[in-house]
Amino acid sequence: MTLILDVKGLSKGFEMHHLGTRMAAFSDISFTLSAGEFLLLKGRNGAGKSTLLRTLYRSYLAASGQILFHSSHGVVDLARAADVDVTLLRRTEIGFVTQFLTARPRVSAEALVAEPLRLAGTPEEEALEEARHWLSAFGVKRALWAAYPTTFSGGEQQKVNLARALILPQRLLMLDEPTASLDASARAALIDRLAELKRAGTAMIGVFHHPGDVEVLIDREIDLTPDAPKQETREDVAV
Amino acid sequence: MSLTMEPPRLVTTRPLLTARNVSKCYGSVQALRDVSATVYPGEVLGIVGESGSGKSTFLRCLNLEEVPDEGSYTLDLPDVADNLFDLDRYARRMLCATKIGIVYQNPHLGLLMNHSSSGNVAERLLVAGERRFSVLRDKARRALDASEFPLDRMDAPPVELSGGMQQRVQLAKAIALEPALLLLDEPTTGLDVSVQALVLDTLKRLQQERRITMVIVSHDLGVIRTLSDRVMVMRRGQVVEAGLADQVFQDPQHAYTQQLVHAKL
Numbered sequence: 001m002t003l004i005l006d007v008k009g010l011s012k013g014f015e016m017h018h019l020g021t022r023m024a025a026f027s028d029i030s031f032t033l034s035a036g037e038f039l040l041l042k043g044r045n046g047a048g049k050s051t052l053l054r055t056l057y058r059s060y061l062a063a064s065g066q067i068l069f070h071s072s073h074g075v076v077d078l079a080r081a082a083d084v085d086v087t088l089l090r091r092t093e094i095g096f097v098t099q100f101l102t103a104r105p106r107v108s109a110e111a112l113v114a115e116p117l118r119l120a121g122t123p124e125e126e127a128l129e130e131a132r133h134w135l136s137a138f139g140v141k142r143a144l145w146a147a148y149p150t151t152f153s154g155g156e157q158q159k160v161n162l163a164r165a166l167i168l169p170q171r172l173l174m175l176d177e178p179t180a181s182l183d184a185s186a187r188a189a190l191i192d193r194l195a196e197l198k199r200a201g202t203a204m205i206g207v208f209h210h211p212g213d214v215e216v217l218i219d220r221e222i223d224l225t226p227d228a229p230k231q232e233t234r235e236d237v238a239v
Numbered sequence: 240m241s242l243t244m245e246p247p248r249l250v251t252t253r254p255l256l257t258a259r260n261v262s263k264c265y266g267s268v269q270a271l272r273d274v275s276a277t278v279y280p281g282e283v284l285g286i287v288g289e290s291g292s293g294k295s296t297f298l299r300c301l302n303l304e305e306v307p308d309e310g311s312y313t314l315d316l317p318d319v320a321d322n323l324f325d326l327d328r329y330a331r332r333m334l335c336a337t338k339i340g341i342v343y344q345n346p347h348l349g350l351l352m353n354h355s356s357s358g359n360v361a362e363r364l365l366v367a368g369e370r371r372f373s374v375l376r377d378k379a380r381r382a383l384d385a386s387e388f389p390l391d392r393m394d395a396p397p398v399e400l401s402g403g404m405q406q407r408v409q410l411a412k413a414i415a416l417e418p419a420l421l422l423l424d425e426p427t428t429g430l431d432v433s434v435q436a437l438v439l440d441t442l443k444r445l446q447q448e449r450r451i452t453m454v455i456v457s458h459d460l461g462v463i464r465t466l467s468d469r470v471m472v473m474r475r476g477q478v479v480e481a482g483l484a485d486q487v488f489q490d491p492q493h494a495y496t497q498q499l500v501h502a503k504l
Contacts, residue, residue, distance in 0.1 A: 014490070015492070016497075017493075017494035017497050017498075018494070018497065018498070018501075054489065054490075058483060058486060059483075059485045059486050059489050059490065060486065060489065060490040061242065061482070061486060061490055061492065062242060063242075064242070071249070073249050074248075076248065076249065077245070079242055080242050080243065080244055080245045081244070081245060081248070081249075082244055082245055082246055082247040082248070082250070083244070083468075083469050083482060083483050084247050084249075084250040084279050084282065084469075085247050085248060085249040085250055086483060087282075087468055087469075087483070088249050088250055089249070104440060104443065104465075105436040105437065105439075105440050106436075106437065106440045107440070115447075118447075119447070
């Protein structure tokens with residue numbers, strides 16, 4: 001299997017200057033992730049699951065350790081890579097899915113969804129076509145496609161967000177509770193899309209409040225609760 | 240405590256803008272101390288900091304309005320000097336007119352308030368040597384259109400326009416010659432919130448469509464967050480922290496940045 005991510009001895013803490021203290025988030029985490037694999041992060045609240053995802057994405061800076069990402073350009077340590085390199089990888093190879101949409105004033109739902117494709121070089125019309133396909137797949141009403149999502153309900157915004165986050169197949173995908181508060185049909189569409197991306201080779205690492213939602217996708221689990229057994233391989237699941 | 244970052248390895252283009260160790264004193268006040276910055280083509284660098292942090296002084300240095308006491312500054316363009324701070328006044332003016340666009344917080348600094356808006360934009364083109372009236376008018380019209388200025392008002396003087404419209408005229412003037420670098424000094428400060436959102440949207444659109452390299456200075460973290468790829472935090476004339484925009488706002492390292500982020504969000 002093609003190795004995508006090789007995390008070695010990764011630690012993260014937060015220096016809280018106004019309190020003069022340091023709060024440890026997680027320490028000495030090591031794991032690997034291959035193409036088409038789905039890794040579930042487990043652990044009680046505050047164990048550092050979301051923090052780990054954000055550290056891998058470089059929204060948080062690691063305190064120590066390595067995040068070796070096998071990009072299409074070669075191996076890059078995301079813990080130390082130059083900002084411009086991280087920006088480039090985020091545009092083309094590394095995705096991050098949350099449950100929240102960052103809507104922008106005067107940008108229609110379909111334009112927002114098409115944006116990652118356009119930035120990757122797809123012609124405008126083609127990108128919009130594809131965007132409409134995914135809006136439809138996630139169950140966003142046709143009447144809303146050309147409207148501005150700033151005024152949409154939370155549920156509709158979340159569907160637009162998923163369509164946008166998953167339109168461009170990535171090499172590595174981080175999932176931070178994307179199923180939370182999603183209705184059943186949208187959840188089914190999400191699982192279908194993730195399964196499709198997984199078959200095509202996207203490596204995924206995710207946090208889910210209800211892991212049952214993505215049961216069929218999970219290959220392996222890591223428990224971040226301190227003193228928990230570090231890794232568990234599930235042989236019973238095949239996708 | 241934190242890790243040392245590596246130089247770029249995937250991005251092989253050279254930075255468009257490189258400023259090194261820029262220092263400037265006004266009498267006994269050190270306005271800038273060893274400020275360095277690099278900006279890659281198509282990138283947006285945001286600079287935040289409170290009043291008096293030196294962020295606007297640094298921007299004026301990049302616009303060659305101020306000459307620092309020390310430091311170097313270059314743009315990676317054909318036929319451009321190694322250190323732009325060494326240029327004489329005439330060369331500086333030409334370079335600014337043709338390669339750098341700027342939008343000020345105060346439209347009076349950037350516009351002739353009683354001349355027509357189209358004339359204000361065309362003035363930029365005149366400085367660059369264009370003399371044909373029809374070309375001037377056509378290019379001014381296109382720049383105003385790109386800035387989403389209502390063309391039926393293109394002959395109105397800025398003094399008769401709203402604050403948001405005045406900023407669009409400034410923006411049109413700044414982009415009329417398709418500059419390599421666009422500098423923005425508090426471009427939306429003082430506008431009311433809805434107008435601010437529209438101007439931000441125009442800037443974002445221009446940036447995406449034309450891949451213009453931008454440096455934007457603001458004390459408004461929301462504005463910086465919306466537009467920037469990378470952020471530099473300044474305090475008392477020095478850079479205290481720099482990084483990816485989401486990282487600086489979500490995981491600020493320096494005590495001052497933490498204060499700033501917690502105070503504003």
